[in-house]
Amino acid sequence: MEIRSIASFSSYWQRIHGRTRRVIACIPEDAIEWTCRRGSWTLGDLVRHLAALERYMFVENACGRPSAYAGHDRRLAAGYGDVLDFYDRLHRESVALIEGLPDARLHERCVTPGGAELAVWKWLRAMLEHEIHHRGQIYLYLRLLGVASPPLFGLTAEQVQARSQAPP
Numbered sequence: 001m002e003i004r005s006i007a008s009f010s011s012y013w014q015r016i017h018g019r020t021r022r023v024i025a026c027i028p029e030d031a032i033e034w035t036c037r038r039g040s041w042t043l044g045d046l047v048r049h050l051a052a053l054e055r056y057m058f059v060e061n062a063c064g065r066p067s068a069y070a071g072h073d074r075r076l077a078a079g080y081g082d083v084l085d086f087y088d089r090l091h092r093e094s095v096a097l098i099e100g101l102p103d104a105r106l107h108e109r110c111v112t113p114g115g116a117e118l119a120v121w122k123w124l125r126a127m128l129e130h131e132i133h134h135r136g137q138i139y140l141y142l143r144l145l146g147v148a149s150p151p152l153f154g155l156t157a158e159q160v161q162a163r164s165q166a167p168p
Contacts, residue, residue, distance in 0.1 A: 003121035005103050010095065013050035016128050017091060019152060020050070020135045024087065026142055026149045028081040036144055039071075043141055044083050048072040050134050055090040057113060059097050060107070062120050074140040098124070 003009045024047055033042040041049070049072035058068040070076075074143040077086035142149045151159070 001125065002102065002123055006099060006106065007103055009121075009124060010099055013063065013128065014125075016131060019036055019150075020131055020138075021087075023135055023138050023142070023151050024084065025130055026147055027080075027138070028145070028147060030118060031147075032080045032083055033074075034141070036141060038068055041137075044074065044077075045072050045139075046134050046138055047083050047087050048167075050075075050131060051087040051090040052059065054127060055094045058123065058130070059094045061110045061112060062127075063101065064108075064110060066111070066133055071111075076133050077167075087164075 018161045024072050027043050027047075032047075035042045035045075052072055053069055055068040060066065060068050077083045101120075106119065106124075108120055109117045110125065111117050112121050139149055155163075
């Protein structure tokens with residue numbers, strides 16, 4: 001998928017982000033720093049990471065600046081309310097910066113933290129892939145906790161199966 005305009009990208013991005021935000025809203029307040037095993041990221045780490053990497057790496061690079069990502073630990077936001085506020089605030093900043101770019105910027109090149117040069121539109125596409133990857137981790141953590149989470153596109157796999165025909 002090639003991204004051809006900032007406006008169409010932003011609209012699509014907001015839908016992706018909205019689905020992620022709905023899953024994050026399912027995290028129980030007392031489980032924000034829960035992890036499935038010692039040494040693994042907590043739910044709060046995942047949320048902070050999504051916010052900070054979007055804003056301070058992907059968006060900074062897309063704007064032609066070097067990464068300013070400083071990690072995802074509790075120094076950035078501690079406690080359920082602060083973690084969600086951090087996530088929402090950094091996303092608003094990210095949207096404002098990206099929506100301020102001209103469409104021509106999409107075909108210019110940016111430099112990633114690894115030193116690769118690629119078209120900005122490809123970097124923004126990678127940002128969405130990154131978010132979707134970590135959203136999947138949050139879904140898994142919620143499942144391990146026994147917490148119900150929203151179906152991604154309106155139906156659960158079981159509901160789709162029940163409404164489907166037998167394969168040919």
